[in-house]
Amino acid sequence: MASTSMIERAKKKSDFRKTVTPYMYLVPAFLVMAVITFYPLIYQVVVSFTDFQTKDLLRGLASEKLNQVGVQNYVDILAGGLPVQNFDFFRVLTYNLWWAITNVALHVPAGIVIAVLLNTPGLWMKRIYRSLYILPVVIPPLVVATVWRNIFDEQYGAMNQFLTSAAMLFGSIDPVRIRWLEDFTPPIAWLLPNGPLTLAYYAMMIANFWLGWPFMTLVATGALQSIPKDLYEAASIDGASAYQQFMNITVPLLRPAMIPATIYGFTTSFNLFSFVFFMTGGGPARSTEILVTFAYDLVRNLRLYGAAAAFSVIVFFVALIIFLITNRLTKATENIVE
Amino acid sequence: MASVTFDHVFKKYGDVTAVNDLNIHIEDKEFLVLVGPSGCGKTTALRSLAGLEEITGGEILIGDRVVNDVAPKDRDIAMVFQSYALYPHLSVYDNMAFGLKLRKFSKDEIKRRVGEAADILGIQDLLERKPRQLSGGQRQRVAVGRAIVREPKVFLFDEPLSNLDAKLRVQMRSEISKLHQRLQTTFIYVTHDQTEAMTMATRIAVINKGVLQQLDTPQNLYDLPNNLFVAGFIGSPAMNFFRGRLRKDGDKLLVDTGDFSVAIPPSRSKVYENHAGKDVIFGIRPENIHDADFVPANIDSEKVNVKVDVTELMGNEIFLYLMSGQNTFVARVDPRSKSRVGQQATVAFDMDNFHIFDAMTEQAIR
Numbered sequence: 001m002a003s004t005s006m007i008e009r010a011k012k013k014s015d016f017r018k019t020v021t022p023y024m025y026l027v028p029a030f031l032v033m034a035v036i037t038f039y040p041l042i043y044q045v046v047v048s049f050t051d052f053q054t055k056d057l058l059r060g061l062a063s064e065k066l067n068q069v070g071v072q073n074y075v076d077i078l079a080g081g082l083p084v085q086n087f088d089f090f091r092v093l094t095y096n097l098w099w100a101i102t103n104v105a106l107h108v109p110a111g112i113v114i115a116v117l118l119n120t121p122g123l124w125m126k127r128i129y130r131s132l133y134i135l136p137v138v139i140p141p142l143v144v145a146t147v148w149r150n151i152f153d154e155q156y157g158a159m160n161q162f163l164t165s166a167a168m169l170f171g172s173i174d175p176v177r178i179r180w181l182e183d184f185t186p187p188i189a190w191l192l193p194n195g196p197l198t199l200a201y202y203a204m205m206i207a208n209f210w211l212g213w214p215f216m217t218l219v220a221t222g223a224l225q226s227i228p229k230d231l232y233e234a235a236s237i238d239g240a241s242a243y244q245q246f247m248n249i250t251v252p253l254l255r256p257a258m259i260p261a262t263i264y265g266f267t268t269s270f271n272l273f274s275f276v277f278f279m280t281g282g283g284p285a286r287s288t289e290i291l292v293t294f295a296y297d298l299v300r301n302l303r304l305y306g307a308a309a310a311f312s313v314i315v316f317f318v319a320l321i322i323f324l325i326t327n328r329l330t331k332a333t334e335n336i337v338e
Numbered sequence: 339m340a341s342v343t344f345d346h347v348f349k350k351y352g353d354v355t356a357v358n359d360l361n362i363h364i365e366d367k368e369f370l371v372l373v374g375p376s377g378c379g380k381t382t383a384l385r386s387l388a389g390l391e392e393i394t395g396g397e398i399l400i401g402d403r404v405v406n407d408v409a410p411k412d413r414d415i416a417m418v419f420q421s422y423a424l425y426p427h428l429s430v431y432d433n434m435a436f437g438l439k440l441r442k443f444s445k446d447e448i449k450r451r452v453g454e455a456a457d458i459l460g461i462q463d464l465l466e467r468k469p470r471q472l473s474g475g476q477r478q479r480v481a482v483g484r485a486i487v488r489e490p491k492v493f494l495f496d497e498p499l500s501n502l503d504a505k506l507r508v509q510m511r512s513e514i515s516k517l518h519q520r521l522q523t524t525f526i527y528v529t530h531d532q533t534e535a536m537t538m539a540t541r542i543a544v545i546n547k548g549v550l551q552q553l554d555t556p557q558n559l560y561d562l563p564n565n566l567f568v569a570g571f572i573g574s575p576a577m578n579f580f581r582g583r584l585r586k587d588g589d590k591l592l593v594d595t596g597d598f599s600v601a602i603p604p605s606r607s608k609v610y611e612n613h614a615g616k617d618v619i620f621g622i623r624p625e626n627i628h629d630a631d632f633v634p635a636n637i638d639s640e641k642v643n644v645k646v647d648v649t650e651l652m653g654n655e656i657f658l659y660l661m662s663g664q665n666t667f668v669a670r671v672d673p674r675s676k677s678r679v680g681q682q683a684t685v686a687f688d689m690d691n692f693h694i695f696d697a698m699t700e701q702a703i704r
Binding site for chain 1: 488
């Protein structure tokens with residue numbers, strides 16, 4: 001009997017080792033994350049329940065002037081009580097979602113169609129096109145935003161100059177002076193009177209389209225090449241036209257690759273800080289403001305650190321909800337193909 | 339149901355000629371097998387018939403209709419691919435129904451046809467599954483089912499069994515033969531496996547380097563190969579070849595290989611008399627070489643001394659790998675043979691069953 005208990009003890013010891021060893025490996029990474037991720041995160045949550053301002057910067061949470069305000073910051077943000085002009089949290093959130101969805105809704109189909117066109121067998125200079133469309137993917141959004149901001153410049157921008165030349169063809173002599181990024185009146189007033197979307201939104205859609213479709217084409221091209229050619233041959237014998245082959249083979253077989261790419265595109269657009277910040281700064285009159293640019297504004301210009309912290313916590317939960325939904329979507333589409 | 343005709347068909351890729359002046363007339367309800375080594379153009383020929391490749395010259399007819407410029411879907415054919423090419427995102431039922439749906443068949447008709455095909459192939463229980471949930475053999479059946487439901491005039495098979503394991507291949511072979519008898523439709527079947535060709539075909543077209551070598555029934559191909567290539571390709575183990583010369587010795591005609599010589603029996607010598615002195619290739623199948631102790635009665639046999647290199651016992655027979663001077667060759671002998679590795683032995687060539695080919699043209703001398 002004694003020997004049995006010894007064996008059991010030895011077994012327990014090895015079980016303990018087996019369970020603990022993996023955690024030991026995780027400790028270093030965890031320590032780093034504790035310092036650079038978890039500590040700031042918790043700090044921010046604590047700050048979000050205070051009226052942290054510039055005066056408290058020196059001493060931080062130990063500042064004697066710091067007041068605990070409870071959930072006041074959260075209430076202010078959600079109920080529009082912040083001392084900020086033109087701010088309505090739910091309008092910004094709605095616009096932000098709309099901005100992300102419309103971008104993806106353009107980029108994904110365009111990306112797929114372009115990928116299919118560029119995948120045409122025997123197409124000349126395929127490699128050149130393929131290296132060209134990588135360009136927007138590798139240029140920083142900051143640069144893209146600056147270039148496009150100049151393109152949409154009222155006086156010197158390429159867009160207005162182009163429209164002027166185009167108008168001249170029809171006999172107009174007046175230079176076109178559209179204030180793309182500044183005009184607050186909705187562009188198609190007869191269609192959407194008092195519509196929420198300003199001209200700047202459409203200008204940014206154009207600019208972000210330039211930025212966004214190549215990534216989708218990149219992913220779609222890769223996925224297209226993994227679709228066996230004989231499926232198309234079988235379908236052509238089965239009687240499918242080119243369009244039917246596209247709808248019945250290409251689209252469903254691209255889905256496993258395109259859904260994660262779509263989710264990625266959605267989150268990128270949703271949080272596209274640098275692009276929005278440098279293109280319009282959220283203007284005119286916060287009409288193109290997204291959550292992250294507003295959070296930045298709270299800190300950088302308004303110095304409302306407590307409110308900004310609360311805002312970030314809210315954004316965190318918004319992002320979490322989006323993540324849970326998209327995660328569901330991805331899971332639902334797993335295992336379509338081997 | 340229809341006949342199929344390849345009329346002087348060429349297919350070139352740049353400088354490479356994949357199919358070179360192919361002429362085949364395939365009768366209605368025939369089971370024709372195109373066989374040849376990899377890259378011989380047999381698959382290209384089949385794909386041209388399917389409309390997946392455009393031919394460079396000649397005409398392809400299905401029935402009386404020239405189909406050169408007819409789209410694949412309008413040729414009234416169905417094809418089973420080597421990879422099966424099942425649509426991975428569709429269920430087995432939808433895979434089979436796909437072509438019918440595109441052709442706007444009624445739901446009831448689709449259901450009837452798919453059900454019928456599933457019955458024939460024994461895949462009724464799999465209809466809800468996705469291709470990835472099926473084994474290789476089941477996928478194969480679904481691929482065949484997808485062809486059957488269309489009720490086409492011509493069935494095309496592109497090496498359909500080459501992805502299956504050996505046992506399943508044998509089983510599917512007989513099932514495809516049964517299917518042909520049941521459907522009474524023209525089958526055109528591409529394979530590199532001469533056993534598949536021999537076991538299933540009504541007629542076999544042997545193709546090499548894009549050129550049709552011989553088109554005949556399996557038995558005729560086996561018994562009377564037109565040339566060296568067909569002789570070597572059909573039959574397993576392959577026919578043995580010996581380089582030699584036809585020599586007259588008195589009133590006897592001999593094939594002299596340098597290491598040994600065998601006399602051609604008088605009954606057959608007439609054919610070869612005019613070729614005396616010519617360089618030839620002497621061919622004899624392994625089963626026509628016997629152990630000298632177990633020679634069947636009533637055959638003209640010629641004894642040859644050999645060294646046994648390897649023996650393979652098969653149970654019902656023994657494969658002997660033999661050497662005679664520079665020549666190595668195989669014999670299928672009686673299992674009672676006493677031949678042992680490394681020993682000298684005597685074998686008997688059955689001189690009623692041999693082939694002689696012109697060494698220059700590689701054509702059979704008959």
